[in-house]
Amino acid sequence: MTLPTRDDLIDLVYHEARVIDEGRFDEWLELWAADSYYWMPLDYQQEDPKNMTSLMYEDAFLRKLRVERLKGLRTFSQKPKSRCSHVLNRPSVEAFDPKAGEFVTRTAVHYVETRLDDQFLLAATVHHHFEMVEDELKIKLKRVDLLNCDAAFGNIQLFI
Amino acid sequence: MTMKYKDNPQAVADLVRPAEVHRDLYIDDEVFELEMKHLFASTWVYVGHESQVPNAGDYFATEVAAQPILLARHTDGEVYVLHNRCPHKGTKIVIDRAGNTGKFFRCPYHAWSFRTNGKLLAIPLKKGYKDTGFEQSEAGQSGLPPVGAVKNYRGFIFVRMKQEGISFEDFFGGSLSSLDNMIDRSPVGKLEVAGPPLRYMHSCNWKMLVDNQTDTCHPMVAHESSAGTAVEIWESLEKDENTKTPMAMEVIAPFMSPYEFFEDMGIRTWPNGHGHTGVHHSIHSDYSAIPGYLEMMAEAYGEERAKAILGENRHNTVYFPNIMIKGPIQQLRVFIPLAANKTLVESYIFRLVGAPDMLLERTAMYNRLINAPTSIVGHDDLEMYERAQEGLHCQELEWVNVQRLYEEGEDLDLEAVENGTTERQMRNQFHAWKKFTVESMEAEARDLADA
Numbered sequence: 001m002t003l004p005t006r007d008d009l010i011d012l013v014y015h016e017a018r019v020i021d022e023g024r025f026d027e028w029l030e031l032w033a034a035d036s037y038y039w040m041p042l043d044y045q046q047e048d049p050k051n052m053t054s055l056m057y058e059d060a061f062l063r064k065l066r067v068e069r070l071k072g073l074r075t076f077s078q079k080p081k082s083r084c085s086h087v088l089n090r091p092s093v094e095a096f097d098p099k100a101g102e103f104v105t106r107t108a109v110h111y112v113e114t115r116l117d118d119q120f121l122l123a124a125t126v127h128h129h130f131e132m133v134e135d136e137l138k139i140k141l142k143r144v145d146l147l148n149c150d151a152a153f154g155n156i157q158l159f160i
Numbered sequence: 161m162t163m164k165y166k167d168n169p170q171a172v173a174d175l176v177r178p179a180e181v182h183r184d185l186y187i188d189d190e191v192f193e194l195e196m197k198h199l200f201a202s203t204w205v206y207v208g209h210e211s212q213v214p215n216a217g218d219y220f221a222t223e224v225a226a227q228p229i230l231l232a233r234h235t236d237g238e239v240y241v242l243h244n245r246c247p248h249k250g251t252k253i254v255i256d257r258a259g260n261t262g263k264f265f266r267c268p269y270h271a272w273s274f275r276t277n278g279k280l281l282a283i284p285l286k287k288g289y290k291d292t293g294f295e296q297s298e299a300g301q302s303g304l305p306p307v308g309a310v311k312n313y314r315g316f317i318f319v320r321m322k323q324e325g326i327s328f329e330d331f332f333g334g335s336l337s338s339l340d341n342m343i344d345r346s347p348v349g350k351l352e353v354a355g356p357p358l359r360y361m362h363s364c365n366w367k368m369l370v371d372n373q374t375d376t377c378h379p380m381v382a383h384e385s386s387a388g389t390a391v392e393i394w395e396s397l398e399k400d401e402n403t404k405t406p407m408a409m410e411v412i413a414p415f416m417s418p419y420e421f422f423e424d425m426g427i428r429t430w431p432n433g434h435g436h437t438g439v440h441h442s443i444h445s446d447y448s449a450i451p452g453y454l455e456m457m458a459e460a461y462g463e464e465r466a467k468a469i470l471g472e473n474r475h476n477t478v479y480f481p482n483i484m485i486k487g488p489i490q491q492l493r494v495f496i497p498l499a500a501n502k503t504l505v506e507s508y509i510f511r512l513v514g515a516p517d518m519l520l521e522r523t524a525m526y527n528r529l530i531n532a533p534t535s536i537v538g539h540d541d542l543e544m545y546e547r548a549q550e551g552l553h554c555q556e557l558e559w560v561n562v563q564r565l566y567e568e569g570e571d572l573d574l575e576a577v578e579n580g581t582t583e584r585q586m587r588n589q590f591h592a593w594k595k596f597t598v599e600s601m602e603a604e605a606r607d608l609a610d611a
């Protein structure tokens with residue numbers, strides 16, 4: 001079995017951000033393991049994604065729904081489409097345990113989203129948890145902690 | 161600014177016709193100021209839930225009628241609703257949204273302190289006010305002034321900002337049955353706020369949100385992109401008889417129900433602007449049973465009553481002017497008007513005390529799938545509001561139409577149940593808007609004339 005290197009983890013974090021920025025959302029869906037979640041907590045240091053409200057807690061079905069919706073002819077809030085840009089600090093490897101299959105990175109991210117004349121900036125700390133699926137590194141959990149998670153937002157349309 | 165509406169109750173009354181309303185109701189800054197001063201001050205407005213301030217000294221800060229307000233739990237166990245403003249220089253006493261202040265509030269500017277019921281407790285160097293007539297001043301008499309009236313209805317706290325006015329019972333009347341049903345869904349008849357609210361900023365008028373709660377002709381159009389796509393994906397997946405419909409599909413798919421579904425579900429209206437969709441059934445009717453829940457309810461209430469409570473599937477109940485509740489999933493949204501074109505929406509979810517956690521899981525899922533700033537369902541609603549907020553500046557057309565299933569001579573002071581696609585509830589809201597705004601303006605004019 002091939003084992004990932006630390007650089008593989010870091011490269012995948014950068015790759016994922018680039019795929020989103022370039023709007024290659026079908027490719028983005030392929031980066032995930034089958035039983036995986038994209039989680040954006042509502043509360044600082046939130047522990048429970050199920051019995052408390054989150055901004056997002058999305059499995060494969062809901063991620064696919066988002067991606068298919070973005071292509072829809074009657075997706076009115078995406079006419080015109082939003083665009084985004086990620087600026088990533090170099091990810092740090094927080095856990096690297098091939099025996100236990102535990103791989104975790106932490107990345108500081110500045111995210112800019114724009115549509116029409118509006119543009120906004122969000123800062124976040126992102127933790128990626130990876131797993132090996134048939135010799136390929138996949139995202140198992142992506143946790144996005146917004147710096148201002150308790151602020152009132154307008155529409156956040158894409159993926160941080 | 162030319163004062164077109166101030167001191168002119170007739171001009172304000174003329175904005176509401178039986179089946180259409182003037183665009184200034186949504187876009188005019190002067191109208192916004194008048195509705196904060198008159199409508200929001202004269203009616204009973206929801207502020208918060210007592211579970212947000214469980215212990216003595218707990219407080220919670222919010223905004224009512226464009227004024228800073230705080231709720232505090234006093235040592236006598238009562239919840240006091242006070243103006244969040246130091247009587248000295250105007251400093252807001254608390255600026256964090258919630259916390260515990262201990263035995264008293266202390267102004268961070270000059271250390272004036274107040275009991276948690278608002279009474280002035282102490283002023284540093286008080287001798288400096290000796291022989292100054294301080295006791296007769298506004299600052300010397302006020303403390304943190306209470307709002308006009310407070311009602312704690314089974315844990316839900318409402319206020320009337322004015323000292324005098326319609327009673328809580330007269331204002332809400334039969335509409336309290338929706339709140340009762342939501343609370344009775346707990347086997348011990350008690351709800352608790354679960355976690356912080358979603359906060360969603362809308363660049364539109366607050367009434368667009370309230371109108372939308374009983375607009376049953378938009379889901380299959382505006383939400384085709386989310387609910388329609390969900391149904392398509394689900395249908396394309398390989399399934400067998402053991403495939404369980406995921407909770408997310410149960411939540412999102414009914415938004416794509418056909419017009420007939422919404423026509424048949426019915427809308428009920430009550431006097432003073434309150435009403436609800438989902439008289440016979442609703443988008444919440446076909447959720448899977450939660451294991452063990454019905455048994456708990458039957459034990460608490462008896463089987464017949466338990467079934468009656470759970471058989472109600474009211475969709476959206478509007479408590480005019482500022483909240484909507486969803487009984488079957490224990491959710492409450494507060495519409496906090498900030499300006500004619502700016503509204504903060506806070507979405508709270510409740511735990512049914514004594515009921516299985518899976519109910520809360522569904523509630524939390526509903527909240528994030530439908531009402532979050534990251535929700536693909538909410539995105540298209542907000543898009544429509546914002547397009548309307550801009551479109552209404554068109555000079556060529558002045559009126560917004562709410563005529564669907566209107567009949568001449570409609571009596572909005574009577575409770576009624578009608579076809580679920582009627583705009584009667586919107587007309588009901590505007591009728592109440594006009595009544596309370598204009599009555600208050602006329603009362604102010606009389607007071608000025610008497611003075």
